[in-house]
Amino acid sequence: MSPRLLVVFLLALLPFSSSCRDAQEKDRISRLPGEPNDVSFSHYSGYVTVNESAGRALFYWLTESSQHPESKPLVLWLNGGPGCSSLAYGAAEEIGPFRINPDGKTLYHNPYAWNKLANLLFLESPAGVGFSYSNTTSDLYTAGDQRTAEDAYVFLVKWFERFPQYKHREFYIAGESYAGHYVPQLSQIVHRKNNPAINFKGFIVGNAVIDDYHDFVGLFEYWWTHGLISDLTYHNLRITCEFVSSEHPSPECSKAIEAADKEQGDIDPYSIYTVTCKKEAAALRSRFLRVRHPWMWRAYDPCTERYSGMYFNSPEVQKAMHANTTGLAYPWKTCSDIVGEKWADSPLSMLPIYKELIGAGLRIWVFSGDTDSVVPVTGTRYSIRALKLQPVSKWYPWYDNGQVGGWSQVYKGLTLVTIHGAGHEVPLHRPRRGFLLFQSFLNNKPM
Amino acid sequence: MSPRLLVVFLLALLPFSSSCRDAQEKDRISRLPGEPNDVSFSHYSGYVTVNESAGRALFYWLTESSQHPESKPLVLWLNGGPGCSSLAYGAAEEIGPFRINPDGKTLYHNPYAWNKLANLLFLESPAGVGFSYSNTTSDLYTAGDQRTAEDAYVFLVKWFERFPQYKHREFYIAGESYAGHYVPQLSQIVHRKNNPAINFKGFIVGNAVIDDYHDFVGLFEYWWTHGLISDLTYHNLRITCEFVSSEHPSPECSKAIEAADKEQGDIDPYSIYTVTCKKEAAALRSRFLRVRHPWMWRAYDPCTERYSGMYFNSPEVQKAMHANTTGLAYPWKTCSDIVGEKWADSPLSMLPIYKELIGAGLRIWVFSGDTDSVVPVTGTRYSIRALKLQPVSKWYPWYDNGQVGGWSQVYKGLTLVTIHGAGHEVPLHRPRRGFLLFQSFLNNKPM
The missing domain is CATH 3.40.50.1820 (Alpha/Beta hydrolase fold, catalytic domain)
Structure with a gap:
């Protein structure tokens, strides 16, 4: 290529890449109020508009990996409810890099943060949850599974435009509880759309609503x-x-x-x-x-x-996170009552989606903390039994530090892992065991 | 009464009471090796021969109440197995006044010892278990429910002769696990014999084998x-x-x-x-x-x-406890393999005895630590359901320090109490909750 052509070529790229870089940089968090001194990873947060006419915008927080983020996969994390915030649970209590001290103002490191293994993208979903909002108030009263999945897909596509360095990166979707609906539903759309930018590899759900019966x-x-x-x-x-x-x-x-x-x-x-x-x-x-x-x-x-209620409602924190830029009429809450109570469509079973995605050869792991009485291990076992998958391994105990960490059974197309002594939020109650689970999932190796 | 007659009367009593006092005093423990300095109760231990011809002798340890023992009830405690020692479990791990330090040599106070509420009589039963022995070795290979109960009854009668101050005292039988057989079986004999010296009021069993099906x-x-x-x-x-x-x-x-x-x-x-x-x-x-x-x-x-293996095999401890006076051919063990493995008769169900003793108006409590997978809460619930008793209360949570301590349901003739988060040995795993349970049982008041 001649120097002249090269310049033309680079100029052609410039508007695009610099605008990406600008948008990214606008979302970069320089410092979170109360954060520890030795933060060793980049993080970004802000809004992605998913529906211009209704004015629906979803809030995300990307915490990059603390080591070699460029070679680590990207994992989208969703919490359930419906109506609950991924910042409140996933980020602040479960797998995120920071936990919040009882003062509601200062943070400390989570020694078993999952961003040691992957780049984590927390999404508050759907609109009306956490900092995510809609300018069309009625949206909050009509949220349901389908729109949640569709909006999340629009979010993803636009987010990859803002963070093009993650295009073609190994990508997984993860979450727990009612995200047992969100995760396979979004996975199905991503799989079916087959967008070349999204290198979708599979999903992992915990204490997940799977099949109502x-x-x-x-x-x-x-x-x-x-x-x-x-x-x-x-x-x-x-x-x-x-x-x-x-x-x-x-x-x-x-x-x-x-x-x-x-x-x-x-x-x-x-x-x-x-x-x-x-x-x-x-x-x-x-x-x-x-x-x-x-x-x-x-x-x-x-x-x-x-x-988290104290922390995320602090104006300084919101400013640092580029959150609540429109002046929400209500405080940030761990779970939205309106969204949770007015939930519209909720299919009785995710098992057909499991079958479709197992058939597509995606990596699918289901985990369960066995001391949760809300979406308990028994329901998960019955749901998976209903799939009638071929066992690849026996039911076996897995170990951590010489103690039983839980049990596992590998099936053709799906791996089931229980975490012994863990409640609904596995990484909160058994952080080390949750970390080992995530590591095994990413490596696609049995526990 | 004239002074002369009084002397005659007292002289007539003397041989009996002084021989009792002698026998008691011979069993008095002056000091246990490694005990804390501030022991505030009397305790006694030794042998009672239950079968002269076979040479079967049972070992007991009486730990009197630390406050007003003379006004407190007497509670016989039995552990199960079959083949396990009440010293190893009941006394040293569960409800006894002392726990053993990891050095196997020194003791510390159990803050929730049940002898704060009652005089506790620990019995190693049957012969072949712990320090209890038989001179007829074949006895160890032929132990079973019936002889265990009969020997325990003979023990009781003779023990009350040695400790006549406990005659007519409120008396309860307690125990756990396979003592779910021993306790009702012995209770049945005590009830049927109707010995006026034994003021039998009822029994309490925990994580108890009740009904095999x-x-x-x-x-x-x-x-x-x-x-x-x-x-x-x-x-x-x-x-x-x-x-x-x-x-x-x-x-x-x-x-x-x-x-x-x-x-x-x-x-x-x-x-x-x-x-x-x-x-x-x-x-x-x-x-x-x-x-x-x-x-x-x-x-x-x-x-x-x-x-306990270290402590009770110490020659000094054995000497202080008047134990192993015949030179046993085997060490003291927490559980006897021979007795446990060669167990003879074991009726399939205790429910007929429950019915008989409920009919007799005895106080019957059944408790269950709900994290035991050996004799679990589900089995206990099914067994009690099979009794078809009339409920007096609903199933309700009971509280300790503002936290759910477990659940309870009162039936006509029987009270069921679960202890939340406790394993097979309830007072080991949840000492305070076990103590509250025992207190309620003695007071005959719902949790």
Whole structure:
């Protein structure tokens, strides 16, 4: 190429690449209020408009890998609810690089942050959740599975334009709970669209809503076999809730679930063997006290959810994160009540999507913290059994530091991993075991 | 009464009371090696011969109440196995006044010792278990439920002669695991003999073998719903083990149980969410390290069982406890392999005895630590359901320090209490909750 041609060629590229770089740089977080001194990775956050006419914009936070981000895969993380924020849970409590101190102002490093292994893209989805918003208020009352998936796909395509260095990079989708719907649904769109920029490899979901019938059967059995509910209520649940939508249960089923709630009492349903966030628990937060109260069974603060409410509502934090630029009429919340309660379409089963994507040869892992009574291991087992996959391995215990970390079974097309002693948010309750799981998933090696 | 007559009367009493006092005093423990300085209760231990011709003698340890022993009830505590020592478990790990330090030589106070509420009589039963022995070696190979109960009754009668101050005192029988057989069986004899010296009021059993059919169904369901075994093994267990004796399973059932054992891996089946006694765990024993390893979920040492082997085999300890006076041919062990493996008669169900004793108006409480996979809460629930008792209360959570301590349901004639987060040895894993349970039982008040 002649020098002259080269200049023309470079000039042709310039507007595009510099505008990308500009957009990226505008999203770069220079410093988060209260962050530790030794932050060794780049991170970015901001909005991507997914629907111009309605004014729907989704908020993301990209935390790049702390070592060699350019050679690490990209993982999109979604939390469920529906209506819950991926910043509140995924980023601040589960797999993100920082945890928030009880002061709600300062951060500390998560020693088992998943961005040691991958570049993590947290998305607050759908519009109305966390900092994500819609200028069309009615959108909040009509959110549902389909629009959530479609908006997330638009987000992805536009985000890759803003971060072209991630185009063609190994890409995975991950999440937990009701993201058990979001993750396969978005995966299906990404797979079907076959956009060459998106090098989609597979997905991983934890304590995931998969199939309403099997989830419910497993849920009620879990409650009874873990001693949480009476014989009578168990009987009533089986009679009134089978073949009912978990998002839109019948009045009779709702009544039985209410009775079950009452019988369970004030436990943490997401982690049934840990203490709840109460005055008593709060008083036990210090490490000193924890030693003297052995039933405080791990360095896990049951009040952690409160701190994200303080942190993400701080104007300084919002400014540093380029969040809430439009002046939202409501505070940032861990979960949106409106979105959660008014949820529209929710298909009864993800199993057809599993079948399609297993058939496409994508990597699919399902994990389950086995002390969660909200989307428990029994429901997950029943749902996967319903797929009638061919086992490749037996059910076997996997080990961490000489202790059973959980169990696993590899099937043709799907790997199931349980994490022993972990609740709904696996990486919160068993950070090291969650990290080992993620490592195995990325390496596509059994536990 | 004239002074002269009084003297005659007192002289008539003297031979009896002084011989009792002598026998008691011979059994008094003046000091246990390694005990703390501030021991505030009297304790006694020694042998009671239960069969002269065979030379069977049972070893007991009475730890009187630390406050007003004369007004407190007497509680006989039995451990199961069959073949396991009540010193090893009940006294040293569960409800006794002392726990043994890792050095195997020194003791420390158990802050939730049950002798704060009652006088505790620990019995090593049957002959062949712990320090209890038989001069007829074949006895060890032919032990079974019936002789265990009969010998224990003979022990009781003779023991009350040695400790006449306990005659007519409120008396309860307690125990756990396979003592789920011993306790009701002995209770039945005591009730039927109607010995006026024994003021028998009722019994309490924990994680108790009750009814082989319901225990097995609950056991297998517990294993599967807690993610410990495969779908296939669960299926095989249900097919091969139903209607089989748990002490004498069929070869097919044994094979399925072996497969389940293998799949469960190296967890502690008696407490499925705690660490096992391994090098890694041993290294974490110190309080300092426990703070830094949050998965070490309570001030509970999984290697505790080892220390009793060291302590009770010390010649000084044996001398202080008047134990092993005949020079046993084998060391003191936590559980006797011979007795455990050669167990003879074992009725399939205790439910008929429950019915008889409920009918007699005795106080009967059944408790269950809900993280035990050996005699789990599901089996206990099925067994009690089979009694078809009339509920007096709903299934409800009970609280300790604002946290759910477990659940309870009061029936006409029986109270069921679960202890949340406790394994097979409830007072070891949840000492405070176990203490509250015992207090409620003695006061006959719901949790």
